[in-house]
Amino acid sequence: MTDRDDGPSFSFVSEPEDTRERIMQATFETVQAHGFAGLSIGRIADRADLSKSSVYHFYDDKDDLLLAFLDAMLAQFGGPLADADFDDPETELWTLVDFGLYGTTGEQFPPVDGVGDVNGRPYVELRSQATHDDEYRDRFTDIDASMHERLATVIDRGIDDGVFRPVDPDRTAQFLLTVLLGGLFRRATSDGLDADAVRSELEAVVDDRLLPA
Structure with a gap:
């Protein structure tokens, strides 16, 4: 399994600054539009305007990506209250x-x-x-x-x-x-x-x- 950061510093409302952020932003949009059942690496890659191999470069599989996304989402969810x-x-x-x-x-x-x-x-x-x-x-x-x-x-x-x-x-x-x-x-x-x-x-x-x- 790939290593994960403690939590991203980017915001879902700002423009992604690197490939990981583009993947997180695309995952957010794909979950909203299609739900978990309709989620796939292919759809995430399409929304991020990346190849599937580019996504797999950072994440082993869909669950690995989603657990990283969960960390990112919760950092955004709790950040304003924590500060x-x-x-x-x-x-x-x-x-x-x-x-x-x-x-x-x-x-x-x-x-x-x-x-x-x-x-x-x-x-x-x-x-x-x-x-x-x-x-x-x-x-x-x-x-x-x-x-x-x-x-x-x-x-x-x-x-x-x-x-x-x-x-x-x-x-x-x-x-x-x-x-x-x-x-x-x-x-x-x-x-x-x-x-x-x-x-x-x-x-x-x-x-x-x-x-x-």
Whole structure:
């Protein structure tokens, strides 16, 4: 298997600067347009205006390419939040919640012609492979653990600052992460999610369980 970088520094909305970036950009567009079932090295190569052999020069096979793409996508997905400077734990918590419920602003992931709103679709397309592929499952297990740690750290800091009640940060983070991932899946796979209603109920839970009386 080819070596992977820790994460690319390019943006999906900027012009690719080298062949790897062209391949990542083309993979993004191909997943949006055709889904995982319609994904192939040939289609990716065509969108990148490269030969298939050029793609295989960097990646052993489709799964090798897609795992690298997953790293790139998640770097884009989480980058703005990782770099943000929050004034207090409650503001940070709600920013994370809203990011999960409502998704990106489109600044990280541009629309693809003929596809429409694709918020969350690549993530769900790739995550479905974790049901039968251990390498994908291991990768998404690590991703979940990272997201859980971020939420738990915010809650723990809020407890230390006196902003939140002394709840169990891990259990609370587990609950929030499960709700947010459910919202992401529903947003990507159906038109029935009322994100405002979910947020309203979460506000009631936070008021009841987290905020001081």
